[in-house]
Amino acid sequence: MSDMKLDDGDIRDLFAVTPVYNDAPAFEARVMRGLRLKLWLRQGFVVLAGLVGGLYALAQFVRVPNWTFGEAVMSGSQAARVETGQTFRAGVEFFDVIGRKAVDLFYSSVHYLGIMQTPIFFWVSFSLCLACLALYYAYSQEETI
Amino acid sequence: MGLASEKPDLTRQSDVDLVRLCLGGDKSAFAELVRRHGSLLRTHIRRMGAQGADADDMAQEAFMSAYEHLSEFRFDGAFVGWLKRIASRRYLKRMRANQKYLLTDDMSPFEPEPSANEGDFRAHNLDAALNRLKPVERLCVTLNFSGDLSHQEIADELKLPLGTVKSHIKRAMDQLKAILNAGSTVVMETGT
Numbered sequence: 001m002s003d004m005k006l007d008d009g010d011i012r013d014l015f016a017v018t019p020v021y022n023d024a025p026a027f028e029a030r031v032m033r034g035l036r037l038k039l040w041l042r043q044g045f046v047v048l049a050g051l052v053g054g055l056y057a058l059a060q061f062v063r064v065p066n067w068t069f070g071e072a073v074m075s076g077s078q079a080a081r082v083e084t085g086q087t088f089r090a091g092v093e094f095f096d097v098i099g100r101k102a103v104d105l106f107y108s109s110v111h112y113l114g115i116m117q118t119p120i121f122f123w124v125s126f127s128l129c130l131a132c133l134a135l136y137y138a139y140s141q142e143e144t145i
Numbered sequence: 146m147g148l149a150s151e152k153p154d155l156t157r158q159s160d161v162d163l164v165r166l167c168l169g170g171d172k173s174a175f176a177e178l179v180r181r182h183g184s185l186l187r188t189h190i191r192r193m194g195a196q197g198a199d200a201d202d203m204a205q206e207a208f209m210s211a212y213e214h215l216s217e218f219r220f221d222g223a224f225v226g227w228l229k230r231i232a233s234r235r236y237l238k239r240m241r242a243n244q245k246y247l248l249t250d251d252m253s254p255f256e257p258e259p260s261a262n263e264g265d266f267r268a269h270n271l272d273a274a275l276n277r278l279k280p281v282e283r284l285c286v287t288l289n290f291s292g293d294l295s296h297q298e299i300a301d302e303l304k305l306p307l308g309t310v311k312s313h314i315k316r317a318m319d320q321l322k323a324i325l326n327a328g329s330t331v332v333m334e335t336g337t
Contacts, residue, residue: 006322014271015290018185028179031208
């Protein structure tokens with residue numbers, strides 16, 4: 001055995017030999033657990049981002065200048081409750097109030113459209129999109145060798 | 146008649162079939178790939194120079210990365226080769242972040258582990274023999290023989306001249322042959 005001479009092919013064969021690990025099942029379980037956790041975190045992050053974004057959008061929606069959705073609804077519904085004898089009229093007024101406020105909202109949205117047309121809005125959006133693309137590209141290139 | 150009979154026996158499937166099943170959303174197929182190639186990948190990373198828990202972490206990351214990039218597997222080579230390349234990439238990236246491990250002649254961080262001491266050494270124990278090589282030689286020879294990378298690919302990855310890579314591999318091979326041929330009773334003196 002000791003006088004056996006190894007050549008390159010023998011060394012290659014030795015590299016092809018894989019030892020058996022006692023903890024192989026534990027390693028498999030660990031990989032799959034990590035994978036599930038990562039996928040769960042990613043889905044959770046998307047849901048959370050949607051929730052935060054939705055809440056932010058809602059907050060912006062409620063803060064539209066000269067438009068108080070909450071107050072209008074409350075006053076309309078209060079009128080509907082108080083004037084029990086004139087429910088139908090209160091209802092009509094309630095929807096009338098909502099209709100007028102909707103028109104107000106439409107006009108005030110022009111203000112936001114105006115913001116969206118400013119150069120600063122464009123550059124901020126453009127930079128964010130570029131950053132997203134760059135991150136995606138860097139991530140996709142990471143594993144190629 | 147039951148539904149169980151319709152599920153294929155994953156242990157009998159080829160890697161390519163398992164990858165296709167994974168792409169179809171079957172996670173158990175990927176678990177079978179992990180079971181099949183886990184030890185091989187852990188060994189590959191260890192042979193490049195990673196130690197114990199680090200090697201297992203990198204193997205795990207490589208599998209997770211492979212799962213995420215499975216749609217990029219082109220089916221033009223062995224799945225395990227693709228997997229090894231991902232692992233090699235991760236290892237090299239980690240090593241670049243810790244320059245002390247790479248391209249150094251200092252052997253002190255790479256003293257053989259206690260389990261691979263002289264008494265336990267066997268003539269054909271490749272892993273113990275690899276422990277005796279300089280880190281850069283070990284890395285080059287493992288990337289070439291285990292990772293199936295060409296000399297040029299190794300040179301590109303390590304940002305070394307092609308000639309340097311070739312000489313590292315040549316020296317590593319000479320030493321491996323010397324160590325493995327020497328027999329279990331010989332005390333090795335690498336580089337001398």
